[in-house]
Ligand code: NAD
């Protein structure tokens with residue numbers, strides 16, 4: 354069976370990482386069914402994926418479904434036989450998860466339980482799950498290897514930790530299941546076309562979208578959280594990874610599952626290199642030609658000084674490695690920002706009302 358015969362369910366495929374991955378899946382010849390409740394995304398993103406996919410757009414289908422609605426989800430599983438699921442759907446804002454823990458546990462856990470149950474019922478036993486480096490908590494050393502002890506510092510992180518454990522239990526109970534848990538480090542950048550990218554609602558929590566919004570004049574300045582970390586320049590160090598590299602990691606994971614991988618494996622998706630806040634700012638200024646005004650303030654509660662991935666295992670076992678560096682990440686982030694300073698929505702039409710549709 355070639356990838357052209359394979360049908361993939363992509364939950365959360367209208368979102369930032371899901372939309373980029375859906376495009377690569379289509380280009381690799383897969384049939385892609387996106388389900389998304391559009392809670393943190395818009396249908397326009399899927400329309401743009403369809404446009405970029407060209408001749409493959411006929412293989413793209415979209416259903417506006419909330420994973421918590423098991424009846425609706427069941428209808429999709431009854432209609433289509435999926436060869437594998439890539440599960441992105443979930444809420445992801447750390448601060449919001451602290452304020453609304455029940456919402457996060459309900460959305461991320463109930464949604465996943467429904468999905469796993471229906472997969473079981475319909476004999477779909479191949480799964481790639483979006484986990485996060487957040488499950489390393491505040492790592493005691495770097496680089497983070499996949500066998501580091503796991504912990505969570507906030508409710509969002511706990512949902513990732515719990516879901517990882519639930520999936521491990523499901524796989525243990527039925528060895529037919531083959532699962533890959535992918536722990537993303539810090540996804541940034543956008544598709545080279547500038548047509549799709551990250552479009553956070555409200556004030557961004559993460560560094561790169563914040564810098565982008567300062568560059569296009571939506572925000573006045575970047576607050577640098579902490580200048581006294583034991584790092585090269587005192588600011589926090591993270592492992593930023595181009596979203597196209599990240600998307601490609603999912604293709605590598607599926608390839609592994611379709612060539613007979615068994616059990617439940619976990620891989621970091623990062624570059625293995627750390628970059629400081631000030632280095633990101635300098636790279637973005639070079640890419641955009643814009644000055645990013647800075648305000649130096651205290652550390653953000655719960656932040657680690659330095660987090661980056663060990664990529665040894667993923668390189669060895671999935672034959673995947675990130676290709677892009679910080680300059681390319683900033684170039685593509687800026688290209689997306691310049692073309693879409695207000696994201697997918699015009700500033701005066703931030704609301705949208707879309708019903709389910711197919712392409
Ligand atoms: P995103 O918010 O852009 O995409 C998530 C999508 O899931 C959104 O389109 C949202 O509408 C949808 N969704 C949420 N709850 C749903 C539900 N109950 N039913 C149906 N759809 C639902 O986020 P992203 O950055 O693309 O992240 C994708 C996944 O990767 C998430 O699980 C996230 O936790 C994880 N992750 C993201 C990062 C990051 O920094 N972006 C880092 C590590 C892990």
Ligand code: UFG
Nearest residue numbers: 485486487537538539558559560563576577578589630656
């Ligand atoms: N930072 C600033 N100013 C800002 C935003 C961030 O200085 O306005 C700094 C942070 O202190 C940190 C770095 O920029 O040093 C990166 O911060 P992000 O919030 O972009 O990323 P984090 O690594 O702190 O956290 C993100 C997600 C987590 C996830 C983690 C790894 O928010 O949920 O990436 O995937 F676990």
